[in-house]
Amino acid sequence: MQRQPVRPLILALVVAMAPLVFHLPWWAVGWCTVSWGYLLLRERQGWPAASRGFRLAVFFVGVAAVLLSAGLRFDGGDFIALLAVMAGIKPLEIRSRRDSMVTVFLAYFLTITSLFVFENLSMTLYLFVSVWMTTGVLIHVNDPRGSVSRQLRLSARLILMAVPLMMLLFLLFPRLSGSFWGSPWSRQSRSGFSSSMRIGDVSRLVLVDEPAFSVTFESPVPDADQLYWRGIVFQRFDGAGWYPARRQTNRRGSVGGTDLSRYTVMLEPHGQRHLFVLDLPVTADPVATIMDDHTLLARRSIWQRFQYHSASFLDYLQDDAEVPSDVYLQLPSNRNPRAAVLGNQWARNHAAPEAVVSAALAFFRDNGFRYTLRPDRLGLNAVDDFLFTSRKGFCEHFATAFTVLMRAAGVPARIVGGYQGGKWNALGEFLTVRQSDAHVWCEVWMAGRGWVRVDPTFTVAPDRIDAGIESALAGDGLPGFLGRNRGEMLARWTETLRQTWEAVNIRWNLWFMGFSAEDQIALLKRLGVSVGRQGGWLLFMILPPLFIAGVILAGRMRRAAPGRRPEDKALNVYGRFLDKMTRIGMPKAPHQGPLDFARRVVEQHPMLERDVDDITRRYIGLRYGHGAGMDALKVFRLRVQRFNPRRTIAAASRKSGV
Amino acid sequence: MIAAIARTFYRFVGGNTTVPVTLGLRNIYILPTGYGMLYLTVVGAMLAGSINYNNNLGFLLTFLLGSLGMTAMMYTYSMLYGLRLESAAAVPVFAGEAVDVEITIDGIDRPRTGIRWFFNPAEHSREDFRSGEPAHVRVRAWTVHRGLFDPGWLRIVSDYPLGLFQAWARINIDLQCLVYPRPVSAPEPGTRTSSAPREGHIAQTAGVDDFLGLSAYQPGDSPGRIHWQAYSRGRGLHTKTFAGQAGRGLMLDIEDIQGDDMERKLSILCFHILKAHHQRRSFGLRLAGQLFPAANGRVHRDRCLRALALYGNG
Numbered sequence: 001m002q003r004q005p006v007r008p009l010i011l012a013l014v015v016a017m018a019p020l021v022f023h024l025p026w027w028a029v030g031w032c033t034v035s036w037g038y039l040l041l042r043e044r045q046g047w048p049a050a051s052r053g054f055r056l057a058v059f060f061v062g063v064a065a066v067l068l069s070a071g072l073r074f075d076g077g078d079f080i081a082l083l084a085v086m087a088g089i090k091p092l093e094i095r096s097r098r099d100s101m102v103t104v105f106l107a108y109f110l111t112i113t114s115l116f117v118f119e120n121l122s123m124t125l126y127l128f129v130s131v132w133m134t135t136g137v138l139i140h141v142n143d144p145r146g147s148v149s150r151q152l153r154l155s156a157r158l159i160l161m162a163v164p165l166m167m168l169l170f171l172l173f174p175r176l177s178g179s180f181w182g183s184p185w186s187r188q189s190r191s192g193f194s195s196s197m198r199i200g201d202v203s204r205l206v207l208v209d210e211p212a213f214s215v216t217f218e219s220p221v222p223d224a225d226q227l228y229w230r231g232i233v234f235q236r237f238d239g240a241g242w243y244p245a246r247r248q249t250n251r252r253g254s255v256g257g258t259d260l261s262r263y264t265v266m267l268e269p270h271g272q273r274h275l276f277v278l279d280l281p282v283t284a285d286p287v288a289t290i291m292d293d294h295t296l297l298a299r300r301s302i303w304q305r306f307q308y309h310s311a312s313f314l315d316y317l318q319d320d321a322e323v324p325s326d327v328y329l330q331l332p333s334n335r336n337p338r339a340a341v342l343g344n345q346w347a348r349n350h351a352a353p354e355a356v357v358s359a360a361l362a363f364f365r366d367n368g369f370r371y372t373l374r375p376d377r378l379g380l381n382a383v384d385d386f387l388f389t390s391r392k393g394f395c396e397h398f399a400t401a402f403t404v405l406m407r408a409a410g411v412p413a414r415i416v417g418g419y420q421g422g423k424w425n426a427l428g429e430f431l432t433v434r435q436s437d438a439h440v441w442c443e444v445w446m447a448g449r450g451w452v453r454v455d456p457t458f459t460v461a462p463d464r465i466d467a468g469i470e471s472a473l474a475g476d477g478l479p480g481f482l483g484r485n486r487g488e489m490l491a492r493w494t495e496t497l498r499q500t501w502e503a504v505n506i507r508w509n510l511w512f513m514g515f516s517a518e519d520q521i522a523l524l525k526r527l528g529v530s531v532g533r534q535g536g537w538l539l540f541m542i543l544p545p546l547f548i549a550g551v552i553l554a555g556r557m558r559r560a561a562p563g564r565r566p567e568d569k570a571l572n573v574y575g576r577f578l579d580k581m582t583r584i585g586m587p588k589a590p591h592q593g594p595l596d597f598a599r600r601v602v603e604q605h606p607m608l609e610r611d612v613d614d615i616t617r618r619y620i621g622l623r624y625g626h627g628a629g630m631d632a633l634k635v636f637r638l639r640v641q642r643f644n645p646r647r648t649i650a651a652a653s654r655k656s657g658v
Numbered sequence: 659m660i661a662a663i664a665r666t667f668y669r670f671v672g673g674n675t676t677v678p679v680t681l682g683l684r685n686i687y688i689l690p691t692g693y694g695m696l697y698l699t700v701v702g703a704m705l706a707g708s709i710n711y712n713n714n715l716g717f718l719l720t721f722l723l724g725s726l727g728m729t730a731m732m733y734t735y736s737m738l739y740g741l742r743l744e745s746a747a748a749v750p751v752f753a754g755e756a757v758d759v760e761i762t763i764d765g766i767d768r769p770r771t772g773i774r775w776f777f778n779p780a781e782h783s784r785e786d787f788r789s790g791e792p793a794h795v796r797v798r799a800w801t802v803h804r805g806l807f808d809p810g811w812l813r814i815v816s817d818y819p820l821g822l823f824q825a826w827a828r829i830n831i832d833l834q835c836l837v838y839p840r841p842v843s844a845p846e847p848g849t850r851t852s853s854a855p856r857e858g859h860i861a862q863t864a865g866v867d868d869f870l871g872l873s874a875y876q877p878g879d880s881p882g883r884i885h886w887q888a889y890s891r892g893r894g895l896h897t898k899t900f901a902g903q904a905g906r907g908l909m910l911d912i913e914d915i916q917g918d919d920m921e922r923k924l925s926i927l928c929f930h931i932l933k934a935h936h937q938r939r940s941f942g943l944r945l946a947g948q949l950f951p952a953a954n955g956r957v958h959r960d961r962c963l964r965a966l967a968l969y970g971n972g
Contacts, residue, residue, distance in 0.1 A: 101693045101821065105700045108723060112704050115715040127719055135726065135820070142821040143772050154819055158733065162725035169721035175709075304711065513714050544728060551732045555739075631788075 004094045005137075005144050006043055009103045010036050012137040013087050016110035016130050020080060023117050025069055028081045031062065032088035039091050050092055058089050080113045100141040107134045119305055121508040132156055165547045172524070172543065175517035192270030192435065193231055193417050198241035199382055202417075203373050203394040208435040211268055212419060213276060214506050215431045218262040222278070224421055226314045228441065228453065229276040229433060231418035233293035237404070239332040240382065242415050248297075251290045255280050257313025266509055267306045273297045276418055276433075278312035279453060293414075294451075307514040318450035328412035328445065336383040336404060343408020353411045353446045360405050361459045364398065367391060371398075371461035395457040395464070399440045402456040412445035416453075420464070428503025439464075569633055570622035577615055577640045584645045594619060607652035611643050668828065676830045680765065681741045681814070686827050688735050694822035697727060730820040737773055737816040738825050740765050744792070746812075750836035750963070752928070753804045756781075757835045758796040761812070766793060772818030777809045804839040804924065804967050838963045841932055842925035847914035872896040883938070907952030908934050908941040924966050931966075935959045945969055 014036070021029055041047070050058075062085035070078035087110060090103050111130045115123060136155035140148055192205070192212060213229075234242035261278055275288050275296040287308055288296040296310070331340070342363075350356050369391045376390035383404045386397050393401075399415050406413035420439035422431040441455040457464055578588050586604065588597045598616040602609045618636045675685055690698065701723050708716030742765035751757045761775070766787045776782035777799040785795050799809035815826040872885055875895035885896040910930055915923045927943065934941040935954070942952035943962045950962050 097821075098693075101696070105696060108700060109704070112707065112716055112719050115719055116707070116711060116713055119713065119715055124715060124718065127715065127722070131719070131722060131726070138821070139819045143818060146771065151819075158726060158729050158819070159722070161732075162722060162729040165725035165728060166718070166721040169724065170714075170718055173717070173721065175712075304713065515714055516712075547725075547728055548732065555736070 003144070004097065004100045005140055006039060006091055006094055008137045008140050008148065009094065009100060009107075010039060010091055012104060012107040012134045013091070013110065015133045016107040016114070017084060017087060019114040019118060019123065019126060020084070020110070023077070023080065023114075024084050025081055027065065027069075028084040028088070031065075032084060035088040035092060049095070055089065055093050058092070062086070062089060076113070076116055080117070083110055083113060097141065101138075104134060104138045104141060107137070119509075119513055121505045124508070124512070128159065132159055135159065161551075165543070168543055168547075170515075171520065175520055192268075192272065193274070193438070194272065195232070196241055196243050197234055197396065197415070197417055197440065199378070199396055199400060201241075202396040202438050202440055203375070205438045206373065206394075206436045210435050211502075212270070212433050212435050212437070213265050213267040214433065214502075214509075215263050215265050215422070216429065216506075216510065217431070218264070219260065221424070221431070222261055222314055226278070227421050227431075228279045228416075228439075228455075229419040229422075229437075230279050230281075230295060230416055231276045232274045232416070233295055233443075234415040234417060234440075235293075235327055236330070237332060237400070239335045239380070242400070242417075245293070245327070249292045251292050251294065253318060255282055255294070255313055256317045257282075257315045259314040260311055261314055262309070262311045264307065264309050264510075266506065266514065267302060267308070269303050269305060271301055271303060273299075273301050275302075275306075275308060275310075277310045278314065280316040280318075281310055281312045283311050284308070305509065305513055307510070307516075323447075324412045324445050328414055329407050329410065331404060331407050336381045338381075338384045339387055339401070339404050340408045342387070343405045343410075346405070347409040353444060356406065356409045356411050357444060357454055360402055360409075361454075361456060363405075364402075364456055364459045369393070369398070369460045371395075371457065371464065396440050398456040398460060399442050402442050402454070406442070406444055414443050414451075415440050416443055423499075425499050425503050425506070427500055428506050430503070430506050432502055432506070570619060570636060573633075573637050573640050574615075574619045574623075577619075577643065580640075580643060580645055584649070586645075605645070605649055607648055608645055611645075611648065615639055615643060675828060676832050677743050677746050677761075679743050679829060681738045681743075681827050685829070686735060686738050686825055688731065688823055688825040690822060691817060691824050694727070694824075697723075697820075697822050701727065727820075727822055731823045733819055734816055734823045734825045736768075737770050737818055738814060738827055740767065741770065741773075741814070743829060743831075746831040746833045748833060748835040750838055750960075750967070751801060752838045753801055753840040756798045756800050757807060757809065757837070758798050759809060759812075759831060759833060759835070761795045761797060761831065762792060763787070763795060764792045770816075773814060773816045776813050776815070777811070779813075782815075799835075801835070801837045804837050804921070806834040806968070807837045808834055836964060836967050838967045839921065839924040839928045841929035842922060843929055844915075844926040846908075846930060847910065847926070872898060908939055909944065909952060910934075910941060911944040912946065913944070920970065924969060928963065928966055931959060931962050 013032075017024075017032065042049075063082070066078060066082045066085055067074075069081065083106070087106055090099070090106055094100055094103060108131075111127065111134065114130075115127060132152070132155055135158060136148070136152040139151040139155055140146065143151065194201075232244060235245040236243040260282070263278070265276065267275060275284075275298055277284070277296050280294045281290055281296060284290055284296050287306075288298045291297055298306070346356050346359050350359060371394070372392050373394055375386070375393045375397060378385040378390065383401050386393050387401050387405075403413040403415055417438075417440045419433045419437040420441070421437050422433035424431055439457070441453060441457065443451040443453055445451050574594070581588065581601065584605075586601055592600070594616050598612050601612050615636075618632070618639060622632060622636055671684070674680075679685065701720055704716060704720040704723065707713075708720050741763060744762040744764050746759055746761045748757050748759045759777075770787045772784065772786065774782040774784050775795050775797045777797060781798050781800070783795060783797055785793070787793050797809075797812065799807075801807045809831065812829045812831050813826055814829065815824060817824045872888065873896065875884060875897050883898050885898050888894070888896050908930075910927055912923055912927060915926055917923060931941065931943065935956075938954060940952045940954040941962075943950040943965065945965055948965055950958070950965065
């Protein structure tokens with residue numbers, strides 16, 4: 001039995017698994033490292049192969065480890081771990097070509113799993129690297145005596161030839177918009193708003209420097225103080241955290257206004273159902289429902305990057321002013337007595353809710369409240385502690401305190417969670433909203449106006465809204481907050497780099513990752529092909545034969561085209577030689593044959609004799625001799641390339657003259 | 659069952675399959691190998707996963723691998739496509755030995771790698787061709803009996819580069835190799851000196867290796883007896899002649915060998931022909947209905963061996 005190329009196979013596995021390193025459980029990475037390291041050593045030292053019993057034992061240990069760490073929920077991450085375990089031990093038993101082939105296919109499979117984990121541009125590029133290496137190794141398995149570098153080159157050529165068909169298939173292969181078994185690839189916890197908000201959640205979220213979503217606007221980009229991305233409305237308060245309404249109904253009324261903003265959001269997966277839209281949404285894709293509190297709920301949790309269109313009125317008017325239920329006035333009993341007293345006092349002093357709101361905002365403004373990411377520890381009566389003792393807090397503290405005060409004063413109030421602002425990427429002309437833009441604000445109900453947005457944070461830290469969170473927290477003195485405070489120049493430079501990369505990424509995401517069944521139908525329609533689902537399949541069926549016919553035709557044309565035979569190529573190369581001669585003032589007259597020409601050149605420039613004679617001899621041999629091989633042509637081409645008449649003449653004159 | 663289908667298929671598709679032949683659309687076949695089917699399964703699983711998770715990157719990889727498979731198929735096909743088998747030749751061998759059929763190939767306009775040539779899959783020769791000159795391939799086939807040996811269909815097979823597809827051509831090389839009987843050692847049968855070269859008696863007493871002189875080279879003279887020193891001095895080709903070679907004639911007659919087994923008799927004759935040739939003695943051969951007067955030289959030997967090989971079947 002032939003020796004199998006274990007080292008290249010391990011290389012293919014390493015390349016395929018590299019992106020997953022930080023995603024795999026540490027023990028799986030260690031598992032592979034130990035196994036592969038042992039194998040490489042074994043190759044070098046010539047140790048005997050492991051016995052069958054040992055391999056079986058190792059296999060069961062590995063599978064057991066995966067199952068134990070997975071527990072009851074077995075999702076994509078555990079599947080990857082299982083694949084990694086198999087990839088770790090498969091090389092141990094490579095003895096025949098069959099094992100080698102299976103290992104290569106395993107490497108292909110590992111590649112696709114990393115695609116499910118990372119959906120971005122770098123992964124797209126890496127995909128080709130991985131397929132390139134793996135295919136090179138596959139060629140090596142089939143031709144173990146060939147040189148690896150030539151096989152890698154062949155692999156690259158095969159991939160280049162495959163790319164056109166791949167693109168056609170990508171665009172035209174009939175897509176389904178549903179899924180077979182529906183369960184998400186991975187339920188790993190993602191950062192973002194969850195369905196509840198405990199005080200302190202948002203300040204933690206803000207430290208995560210990950211994009212939450214990005215937006216392209218079809219209408220003019222709104223001002224920064226209008227970029228309130230509404231995600232979830234919190235209604236119930238238990239003293240420590242906020243929760244949404246138990247039962248939610250679809251929105252019945254409608255929203256009016258004049259300043260309509262239309263935009264497309266590319267949402268990063270957050271594992272929740274809520275989508276983010278500007279205040280207040282009018283329409284939404286069919287993918288989501290607008291709820292009564294003007295939030296958008298998708299039908300399923302978002303476990304993958306998700307794109308949706310929406311439109312919002314920035315100067316919204318709510319058409320009906322139905323008095324909200326009492327839940328918007330409820331507060332946990334026996335908590336925050338001082339806040340309740342203060343609220344009651346305002347209720348007595350001011351008749352109109354507007355006046356109560358102003359009083360509360362004035363209270364925040366005049367009592368030395370500070371906006372910080374590092375609030376003091378709050379006790380059981382968190383709102384009292386914040387309002388009257390520490391007076392340091394983040395947006396959630398202000399919003400919570402404000403809402404509690406409003407409810408105590410008899411004004412219906414609630415908290416809205418989402419994001420505020422975003423960073424405009426001028427290069428890609430889109431807005432990136434990061435987790436660090438997370439924000440909560442309040443809404444109070446006023447007769448005749450409906451729910452009105454009030455942002456108490458704005459009163460304390462107007463910078464937060466106008467200039468973004470970084471400038472608002474600039475004095476906070478957090479070392480390297482959000483990783484952007486290291487050196488002004490470096491920071492600016494990285495920022496540019498990051499924005500460029502983000503711009504490319506988003507463009508890519510928009511037209512590639514977002515390509516869907518609907519886009520496909522639209523594309524076909526634009527091409528003038530209107531096909532239904534069945535037509536799509538038909539199209540798919542004729543693609544491969546078309547491809548084969550195309551390749552055959554291209555082959556024929558290449559054979560028929562002149563300039564393919566060595567003789568004709570020799571003529572081309574000789575032409576390059578003539579160009580060089582023309583440049584030193586020795587053009588070849590049409591009546592001269594190559595030999596005549598060479599004689600004349602030598603008469604004029606004797607120092608070129610050796611080169612010119614050699615080139616002419618080779619040319620005549622190639623063009624008029626018989627059995628001219630490709631190697632001879634290669635040598636001839638090299639000879640002409642190296643030929644530099646000007647330098648030769650200069651060198652010769654230096655030697656003789658001086 | 660599969661063989662029957664294959665037979666019917668080959669009869670049905672036709673196409674030129676006899677040397678000289680150019681491999682092309684009519685005589686190259688291609689099918690996925692077992693690994694090809696496995697690959698297809700893997701790609702199918704990837705497609706299912708991509709559809710389920712509606713993952714465009716997954717689609718991209720799936721389609722890339724699918725297209726790669728198609729490209730590999732075309733590439734495998736192109737390894738054989740355009741190859742021209744000009745001729746086939748073989749040197750006669752003795753029964754039980756392997757015959758190396760040498761095939762002259764042209765049309766190598768590009769490198770062709772990993773092509774296997776065989777009559778019998780157990781014994782294939784693998785040859786990589788660099789583009790350019792015509793090339794030769796030796797394909798081995800094992801003989802069993804004396805006579806005319808037909809090595810059967812020549813298979814030209816390639817699964818390069820990915821091993822997912824196997825392209826093959828089935829070529830009739832239109833060559834019948836001569837297979838001599840297998841030499842069997844036995845005592846020399848009853849010898850009679852031939853009657854023809856009587857005058858040779860004069861030198862009979864002299865040893866076989868007694869050098870007589872040089873004579874002009876004639877085609878068929880053994881290269882071992884060419885006087886190379888003279889040739890190297892530019893005096894042309896001369897053959898050394900020895901005493902005895904023209905004189906003592908050994909007459910081998912099949913009738914003189916005891917036994918009923920015709921094949922064995924032929925084998926014994928073969929042995930003695932070779933021995934006589936090796937000793938540079940002249941010999942004659944008599945078979946039923948055929949007579950080869952005593953002579954020597956390679957041509958004579960080959961003529962006699964050929965008669966042995968074909969004895970009994972025309």
